[in-house]
Amino acid sequence: MTTTFVLIPGAACGSWHWHLPAAELRARGYEVVSVDLPCEDDAAGLEEYADAVVAAVAGRRRLTLVAHSFAGFTAPLVCARVPVDLLVLVAAMVPLPGEAPDEWWAATGHPDAQVRRAGRAAQKAGKGTGAEGVPEAAVPGSAADPFFQDLPPDLAxxxxxxxxxxxxxxxxxxxxMAAWPEVATRFLLCRQDRLFPAPFLRAVAAERLGVVPDEMAGGHFPMLSRPVELADRLEGYGRATAAR
Structure with missing residues (x-):
């Protein structure tokens, strides 16, 4: 049975932000489900986000969930509801029981107030440019952009x-959730990530999951900047899990 990769977007994102590695994985013969969450719906919370993923994978098996950024809050809820072989966190937030995402930034000791404001502005407003209080991040792909600084200008x-x-x-x-789900979990960080710097995520992964993260080059959106390398990583994780 072929592994199905379930690609879950972060805050203010959609399936388009996963389109490059999704195409790469499909070309290699894998099933891919790229989910759009109801992020624009003011009636939808994390439980409804999990509902959307569960509905998208209905009837499928051999699931590898791949959660980017804010999806670190959603993917574990899915793991508690459907059988999942592997959870891969990509530059992701790792929650503790009872912790709201708004509290996560301070609770984890996120080190950069300006980048923190940019991240919160994107989560709340869905704007990648011109976030209030962060004028330097107004140009996508610029050196100050915490999201797309390593993308070609047109793609950014x-x-x-x-x-x-x-x-x-x-x-x-x-x-x-009362605890992290009992599912095999891998953490992949990006060494040039400006939103979640590598030293910060190493500490988060160690303190909250007890794991040493894997690392790759790139900024916060490796699915756009390095889709083939990311697909290689995901394929490797899937093969290792299937071999157990």
Missing amino acids: AEAAARWRRQSEKPAARPWP
Whole structure:
């Protein structure tokens, strides 16, 4: 049975932000489900985000969930509801029981106030450019852009234009799980990530998951900057899990 990779976007993002590695994995013969979450719906919280993923994978087996950024809050909820072989966190947030996403930044000791404001502005407004209080990040792909600084200018501009409005509701409510799910978990960080710097994520992964993360080059969106390398990583994880 072929592994199905389930690609879950972060805040204010959609399936388009996964389109390059999705195409790469399909070309290699894998099943791919790229999910659009109801991020613009002010009635939808994390439970409804999990509902969307569960509905998208209905009837499928051999699932590898791949969660980017804010999806670190959603993917474990899915693992508690459907059989999952592997959870891969890519430059992702790792919650603790009862912790709201809005509280995560301070609770983890995120080191950069300006980047933190940019990240929160994107989560709340769905804007990749011109976030209030972060004027230097107004140009997608610029050295100050915490999201797309390593993308070609045209791709960076399109990625920013594809931001969706992100409701504040899921960030305001506590993470409802009592513990991390009993599922094999891999963590992949990006060494040039400006939103979640590598030393910061190494500490988060160690303290909250007890793991040493894998690392690759790139900024916060490796699915756009290095889709083939990311597909290689995911394929390797899937093969190692299937061999157990």
